[in-house]
Amino acid sequence: MRVFNRIVIIMNTLFFLLFGIVGIIVSLNLIPEKNAAAFATQFITYMSGAAPARVFLMSISVFLIFTALFTIIGNIETRRLERTVVLQSQLGDILVSLPAIEDFSKIIKSQVDGVKEIRGKVYARRKRMDVRAKVVLYSDRPVADVSQEIQEAIINYIQYTLGITAEVRPVITVTKVVFKSKDEK
Numbered sequence: 706m707r708v709f710n711r712i713v714i715i716m717n718t719l720f721f722l723l724f725g726i727v728g729i730i731v732s733l734n735l736i737p738e739k740n741a742a743a744f745a746t747q748f749i750t751y752m753s754g755a756a757p758a759r760v761f762l763m764s765i766s767v768f769l770i771f772t773a774l775f776t777i778i779g780n781i782e783t784r785r786l787e788r789t790v791v792l793q794s795q796l797g798d799i800l801v802s803l804p805a806i807e808d809f810s811k812i813i814k815s816q817v818d819g820v821k822e823i824r825g826k827v828y829a830r831r832k833r834m835d836v837r838a839k840v841v842l843y844s845d846r847p848v849a850d851v852s853q854e855i856q857e858a859i860i861n862y863i864q865y866t867l868g869i870t871a872e873v874r875p876v877i878t879v880t881k882v883v884f885k886s887k888d889e890k
Contacts, residue, residue: 713776790829790867801867803827809862810838817854819846821883825859833872834863840877843885852877 751758790806792799810823825838836859842851859875 709775713772716772790834790869792867792869803829806863806866809859809866812862813838813855813858816858817851819843819851820855821885823855827863833874836863836873836875838875838877839880841881841883842879844882845885848879848882852879 753759789800789802792801806827807825810825813823814820819842820840821843822841823838824840825836828835828837838855838859840852840855842848855877856875860873863873864870
């Protein structure tokens with residue numbers, strides 16, 4: 706799919722460059738109208754008259770239409786797969802949505818002491834999962850210790866929940882450290 710995407714990007718770039726150059730030439734009136742009209746008429750006459758030219762034009766047109774369709778289908782598939790994790794089973798594939806995995810915050814908050822609030826986002830890659838978590842911590846414990854416990858808890862939770870051994874890379878961003886009042890437990 707990456708090779709196809711690169712080919713499409715190159716084709717789109719060349720296509721837009723061609724039309725951009727033609728637009729600049731026409732807007733600056735670099736080709737006199739008589740010559741431009743004669744050239745366009747001659748080109749269209751040649752393309753509609755000669756059988757090899759018509760076959761060439763038809764094949765290029767069909768190729769461009771298929772490229773556009775496959776680009777649309779590929780983008781839809783990529784977006785669908787980006788937000789799900791596919792698990793293999795004997796009975797078929799199991800799709801787990803990333804928002805379902807992102808609900809780890811309540812469990813992590815109850816497992817790790819010193820966490821006031823945690824919000825996370827999970828990104829599925831080909832061979833790993835990246836987790837970005839923003840946390841608010843209490844000041845009664847060292848930030849490094851609590852952050853490391855959060856990372857371990859996230860790795861264990863995701864690997865246990867999904868039943869996978871894929872690499873999980875949690876990145877913890879401590880957004881605030883607050884004082885723990887006596888009323889809070």
